[in-house]
Amino acid sequence: MLVALIIGIFFVVASISVYRTLLLRRPQKKLINSRETNFAIDNDAVTKLQKALKLETISDQEGLHDYTTFLHFHALLEEKFPLVHRILSREKFGKYSLLYKWPGSNGALKPMMLMSHFDVVPATKPSAWRYPPFGGVAADGYIWGRGALDVKGGIVAIMAALERLITEGWRPRRTIYIALGHDEESGGSKGNALIARALRDRGIRLHYVLDEGGLIINDFSKDIASPVALVGIAEKGYLTLALSVLGGGGHASAPPKNTATGILARALTRIEKKKFPLTLGAPIMALLAGLAPHLPFGKRLVIANAWLFAPVFKAFMARSDFMGAMLRTTVAPTMLQGSVKENVLPTQARALINVRVINGEQVASTITTIKAIINDERVLVERVGFAAEPSTISRTTSEGFLDLSTAIATVFPNAIIAPYPVFATTDSRYYEAISDDTYRFLPFAVDKSDLQGIHGIDERISQESLSLGVEFFVQLLKNGRA
């Protein structure tokens, strides 16, 4: 009887699983490759981005230092995009961040906002780059340099699209804001935070905000032949903690049993060993639902029945650092400090750990968990720098998401559009309280290997990508209900 019951349950579960899998059918339409669609390289945009990349608008750990370059960047925008500066109004916030406004003809429509930032992280090891990081070199079909993808490419694409629309005589029905931050890489508190506050004080409510945070990945997975357009609908929280251990100092020839460095090292090892739990939240499920129809039967079966396969499935996903980061709060030790001399014991050993908090968790509860994992009173845990709670989750059923998807489908007809949780932070979070939805997507098609260039070596954007990016913004503003 028991055996019959077990067999019965097995068949019921198996049938449901297969049924759910079949619901996620593969698309019938034969997909075409976007690389074959007709378009011309936008040489004008290429040249302008080259110029933009030559300006060293660097944001460092302490904040921004060479402010004159930021003014040069403003001047470059004025010179290269004269129509934008004639038709749109411009305000400065925190001296260097820019807010452009193109008033729409229909005041009843909520304004929309496009964002980008022009500060960049420093280029470590410039000699290791194929082309100089601030050389603005166009070669091999790419434009090379720090900021090409993060995000001067975005600025040039937006501005070039606006110039084109103005030239064509197009005028918006919905008011368009363009916010260009100057301190995103150091937290955005002097730029977009101020813009967001000003808009809030003016009683402005935004239709949606579109910022960086997602891209089109050409080679997303070997199971999927098409490029995947990742549209961020949520972003993780952000937090940095300083772990410090006091030591007595003294001569290194007669060390105590436990040195400050040793105690700190043990705390770091514990953090690295004891990972946060894996969770399948709403944004990751939205991503999987978007990808599932394009995956082979076996994988579709697992996704369609995540309720059944959750434990195995989560463990499988976490094998990739990239996917793992979408499934859990991550902790990364980044900076270390000990003694100032090789033969002197440290009076303090200190480490910074950078934490990305998954949607559904909170900064405070995460700190409590980390303290519990370290479980050592000699290690002082303190918050440093800025912190941000995880974002809310934006809708994939909104008019804004539909406009975005339509523009993606028009310019990249073979791309699969997949919502996803962004695991980096963006300045868009400052607008969350005054915007109906927040999306994080840059219309640039890249290979996975190109992602290493962001904050790394050999950052580049293909000339084709930049050109299609301009086309995307033209389509988004034109075809959308703007």
Ligand SMILES: [Zn+2]
């Ligand atoms: Zn960025």
